[in-house]
Amino acid sequence: GQQLNQSPQSMFIQEGEDVSMNCTSSSIFNTWLWYKQDPGEGPVLLIALYKAGELTSNGRLTAQFGITRKDSFLNISASIPSDVGIYFCAGPPISGGYNKLIFGAGTRLAVHP
Amino acid sequence: KAGVTQTPRYLIKTRGQQVTLSCSPISGHRSVSWYQQTPGQGLQFLFEYFSETQRNKGNFPGRFSGRQFSNSRSEMNVSTLELGDSALYLCASRGWSSTDTQYFGPGTRLTVL
Numbered sequence: 212g213q214q215l216n217q218s219p220q221s222m223f224i225q226e227g228e229d230v231s232m233n234c235t236s237s238s239i240f241n242t243w244l245w246y247k248q249d250p251g252e253g254p255v256l257l258i259a260l261y262k263a264g265e266l267t268s269n270g271r272l273t274a275q276f277g278i279t280r281k282d283s284f285l286n287i288s289a290s291i292p293s294d295v296g297i298y299f300c301a302g303p304p305i306s307g308g309y310n311k312l313i314f315g316a317g318t319r320l321a322v323h324p
Numbered sequence: 325k326a327g328v329t330q331t332p333r334y335l336i337k338t339r340g341q342q343v344t345l346s347c348s349p350i351s352g353h354r355s356v357s358w359y360q361q362t363p364g365q366g367l368q369f370l371f372e373y374f375s376e377t378q379r380n381k382g383n384f385p386g387r388f389s390g391r392q393f394s395n396s397r398s399e400m401n402v403s404t405l406e407l408g409d410s411a412l413y414l415c416a417s418r419g420w421s422s423t424d425t426q427y428f429g430p431g432t433r434l435t436v437l
Contacts, residue, residue: 254414
Protein backbone atom coordinates (compact mmCIF):
# COMPACT_ATOMS: atom_id res chain seq x y z
CA GLY A 212 0.00 0.00 0.00
CA GLN A 213 0.92 3.64 -0.12
CA GLN A 214 3.36 4.93 2.47
CA LEU A 215 4.48 8.34 3.64
CA ASN A 216 8.13 8.95 4.58
CA GLN A 217 8.54 11.83 6.95
CA SER A 218 11.80 13.56 7.83
CA PRO A 219 13.49 14.41 10.02
CA GLN A 220 12.38 12.02 12.76
CA SER A 221 13.14 14.59 15.43
CA MET A 222 14.41 18.13 15.76
CA PHE A 223 15.76 20.07 18.70
CA ILE A 224 15.89 23.79 18.04
CA GLN A 225 16.26 27.12 19.81
CA GLU A 226 13.25 29.33 20.35
CA GLY A 227 12.97 31.82 17.49
CA GLU A 228 14.46 29.52 14.86
CA ASP A 229 12.62 28.48 11.72
CA VAL A 230 11.78 24.82 11.20
CA SER A 231 11.29 22.81 8.05
CA MET A 232 10.05 19.23 7.73
CA ASN A 233 8.90 17.22 4.77
CA CYS A 234 6.98 14.23 3.66
CA THR A 235 7.52 12.12 0.55
CA SER A 236 5.85 9.17 -1.11
CA SER A 237 6.64 6.89 -4.03
CA SER A 238 3.05 7.31 -5.23
CA ILE A 239 0.83 10.32 -5.67
CA PHE A 240 -1.57 11.83 -3.19
CA ASN A 241 -4.44 14.12 -4.11
CA THR A 242 -4.68 15.68 -0.67
CA TRP A 243 -1.99 16.44 1.88
CA LEU A 244 -2.79 17.13 5.50
CA TRP A 245 -0.55 18.30 8.31
CA TYR A 246 -1.49 17.50 11.90
CA LYS A 247 0.10 18.28 15.26
CA GLN A 248 -0.27 16.04 18.27
CA ASP A 249 0.40 17.13 21.83
CA PRO A 250 1.13 14.54 24.52
CA GLY A 251 -2.00 12.67 25.61
CA GLU A 252 -4.16 14.26 22.92
CA GLY A 253 -5.42 13.43 19.47
CA PRO A 254 -3.95 15.01 16.33
CA VAL A 255 -5.16 18.49 15.47
CA LEU A 256 -5.35 19.60 11.85
CA LEU A 257 -2.97 22.45 11.01
CA ILE A 258 -3.17 22.80 7.24
CA ALA A 259 -4.97 20.99 4.41
CA LEU A 260 -3.71 21.09 0.82
CA TYR A 261 -5.87 20.03 -2.13
CA LYS A 262 -4.05 21.12 -5.27
CA ALA A 263 -0.57 20.43 -6.66
CA GLY A 264 1.63 23.48 -6.20
CA GLU A 265 -0.66 24.97 -3.57
CA LEU A 266 1.04 27.03 -0.88
CA THR A 267 -1.04 27.67 2.24
CA SER A 268 -0.31 29.54 5.44
CA ASN A 269 -1.83 29.36 8.89
CA GLY A 270 -0.20 31.97 11.08
CA ARG A 271 3.47 31.08 11.42
CA LEU A 272 2.93 27.82 9.57
CA THR A 273 3.30 27.40 5.82
CA ALA A 274 2.80 24.20 3.86
CA GLN A 275 3.14 23.32 0.20
CA PHE A 276 1.71 20.57 -1.96
CA GLY A 277 4.51 19.40 -4.25
CA ILE A 278 4.11 19.73 -8.00
CA THR A 279 4.71 16.01 -8.54
CA ARG A 280 1.99 15.26 -5.91
CA LYS A 281 4.51 12.98 -4.22
CA ASP A 282 5.72 15.37 -1.56
CA SER A 283 4.80 18.15 0.80
CA PHE A 284 6.65 20.31 3.28
CA LEU A 285 5.74 22.24 6.41
CA ASN A 286 7.62 25.28 7.64
CA ILE A 287 7.27 26.90 11.04
CA SER A 288 8.72 30.36 11.39
CA ALA A 289 10.01 31.93 14.60
CA SER A 290 9.35 28.87 16.75
CA ILE A 291 7.98 29.25 20.27
CA PRO A 292 7.86 26.76 23.16
CA SER A 293 4.23 25.81 22.47
CA ASP A 294 5.29 24.47 19.05
CA VAL A 295 6.62 21.42 20.87
CA GLY A 296 4.87 18.25 19.79
CA ILE A 297 4.74 15.66 17.03
CA TYR A 298 3.91 16.78 13.51
CA PHE A 299 2.34 14.30 11.12
CA CYS A 300 1.72 14.44 7.43
CA ALA A 301 -1.25 12.43 6.20
CA GLY A 302 -3.37 11.83 3.15
CA PRO A 303 -6.17 9.67 1.87
CA PRO A 304 -5.08 6.79 -0.38
CA ILE A 305 -5.31 7.32 -4.13
CA SER A 306 -7.54 4.25 -4.30
CA GLY A 307 -10.19 6.18 -2.44
CA GLY A 308 -11.56 6.40 1.07
CA TYR A 309 -11.04 9.91 2.34
CA ASN A 310 -11.74 8.77 5.86
CA LYS A 311 -8.98 6.18 6.03
CA LEU A 312 -5.94 8.39 6.21
CA ILE A 313 -2.38 7.20 5.77
CA PHE A 314 -0.01 8.84 8.24
CA GLY A 315 3.71 9.46 8.21
CA ALA A 316 5.75 8.39 11.23
CA GLY A 317 5.91 11.94 12.52
CA THR A 318 8.53 14.57 13.27
CA ARG A 319 9.07 15.17 16.99
CA LEU A 320 9.89 18.83 17.64
CA ALA A 321 11.54 20.10 20.80
CA VAL A 322 12.07 23.83 21.34
CA HIS A 323 14.70 25.07 23.76
CA PRO A 324 13.80 28.44 25.29
CA LYS B 325 -19.70 23.19 19.08
CA ALA B 326 -18.35 20.29 21.09
CA GLY B 327 -15.53 18.23 19.64
CA VAL B 328 -15.14 14.48 19.35
CA THR B 329 -15.37 12.80 22.73
CA GLN B 330 -14.04 9.40 23.69
CA THR B 331 -14.65 7.33 26.77
CA PRO B 332 -12.98 6.11 28.80
CA ARG B 333 -9.73 8.05 28.50
CA TYR B 334 -7.68 5.34 30.19
CA LEU B 335 -8.22 1.62 30.53
CA ILE B 336 -6.21 -1.25 31.96
CA LYS B 337 -7.09 -4.81 31.03
CA THR B 338 -5.42 -8.20 31.20
CA ARG B 339 -4.65 -10.60 28.38
CA GLY B 340 -7.63 -12.57 27.17
CA GLN B 341 -10.20 -10.02 28.28
CA GLN B 342 -12.29 -7.97 25.92
CA VAL B 343 -12.81 -4.22 25.84
CA THR B 344 -15.30 -1.75 24.39
CA LEU B 345 -14.39 1.84 23.60
CA SER B 346 -16.87 4.59 22.84
CA CYS B 347 -16.78 7.61 20.55
CA SER B 348 -19.23 10.47 20.15
CA PRO B 349 -18.63 12.44 16.94
CA ILE B 350 -19.08 16.15 16.40
CA SER B 351 -22.75 16.98 16.13
CA GLY B 352 -23.93 16.53 12.56
CA HIS B 353 -21.01 14.33 11.52
CA ARG B 354 -22.05 10.91 10.25
CA SER B 355 -18.64 9.46 9.42
CA VAL B 356 -16.58 7.97 12.23
CA SER B 357 -13.15 6.40 11.76
CA TRP B 358 -10.98 4.57 14.26
CA TYR B 359 -7.18 4.50 14.36
CA GLN B 360 -4.64 2.68 16.49
CA GLN B 361 -1.48 4.52 17.50
CA THR B 362 1.57 2.67 18.81
CA PRO B 363 5.22 3.71 19.08
CA GLY B 364 6.26 0.95 16.70
CA GLN B 365 3.61 1.14 13.99
CA GLY B 366 2.48 4.75 14.28
CA LEU B 367 -1.06 5.71 13.36
CA GLN B 368 -2.92 2.97 11.54
CA PHE B 369 -6.46 2.99 10.22
CA LEU B 370 -8.78 0.42 11.78
CA PHE B 371 -12.21 1.00 10.22
CA GLU B 372 -14.73 3.62 9.19
CA TYR B 373 -18.46 3.77 9.73
CA PHE B 374 -21.00 5.90 7.93
CA SER B 375 -24.73 5.80 8.60
CA GLU B 376 -24.36 2.64 10.70
CA THR B 377 -22.49 0.76 7.94
CA GLN B 378 -18.84 -0.18 7.87
CA ARG B 379 -17.46 1.51 4.79
CA ASN B 380 -13.76 0.73 5.00
CA LYS B 381 -11.62 -1.63 7.01
CA GLY B 382 -7.91 -1.62 7.71
CA ASN B 383 -5.56 -4.56 7.97
CA PHE B 384 -6.37 -5.76 11.48
CA PRO B 385 -7.47 -9.19 12.72
CA GLY B 386 -11.10 -10.06 13.27
CA ARG B 387 -10.68 -9.53 17.02
CA PHE B 388 -11.14 -5.85 16.24
CA SER B 389 -14.70 -4.91 15.44
CA GLY B 390 -16.92 -1.89 15.62
CA ARG B 391 -20.38 -0.56 15.13
CA GLN B 392 -22.22 2.70 14.74
CA PHE B 393 -25.58 3.65 16.15
CA SER B 394 -28.35 5.70 14.60
CA ASN B 395 -27.17 8.80 16.49
CA SER B 396 -23.71 8.36 14.85
CA ARG B 397 -22.06 7.37 18.10
CA SER B 398 -19.63 4.52 17.56
CA GLU B 399 -18.07 1.77 19.60
CA MET B 400 -15.13 -0.45 18.89
CA ASN B 401 -14.52 -3.79 20.54
CA VAL B 402 -11.37 -5.80 20.92
CA SER B 403 -11.79 -9.40 22.03
CA THR B 404 -9.18 -11.75 23.46
CA LEU B 405 -6.77 -8.95 24.23
CA GLU B 406 -3.06 -9.41 23.56
CA LEU B 407 -0.15 -7.44 24.99
CA GLY B 408 0.41 -5.91 21.55
CA ASP B 409 -3.02 -4.32 21.65
CA SER B 410 -1.73 -1.76 24.13
CA ALA B 411 -2.09 1.51 22.26
CA LEU B 412 -3.82 4.86 22.00
CA TYR B 413 -7.09 4.34 20.15
CA LEU B 414 -8.25 7.43 18.33
CA CYS B 415 -11.64 8.21 16.91
CA ALA B 416 -12.19 10.82 14.22
CA SER B 417 -15.33 12.25 12.69
CA ARG B 418 -15.89 14.09 9.46
CA GLY B 419 -18.64 16.25 8.06
CA TRP B 420 -20.39 16.42 4.71
CA SER B 421 -18.33 18.85 2.68
CA SER B 422 -15.80 17.43 0.20
CA THR B 423 -13.18 19.74 1.68
CA ASP B 424 -14.04 18.87 5.27
CA THR B 425 -11.39 16.95 7.13
CA GLN B 426 -11.23 14.52 9.99
CA TYR B 427 -11.35 15.86 13.53
CA PHE B 428 -9.81 13.63 16.14
CA GLY B 429 -10.83 12.94 19.70
CA PRO B 430 -8.34 12.78 22.59
CA GLY B 431 -8.12 9.01 22.39
CA THR B 432 -8.44 6.12 24.80
CA ARG B 433 -5.17 4.82 26.23
CA LEU B 434 -5.49 1.03 26.54
CA THR B 435 -2.91 -0.88 28.52
CA VAL B 436 -2.98 -4.69 28.39
CA LEU B 437 -1.13 -6.48 31.19
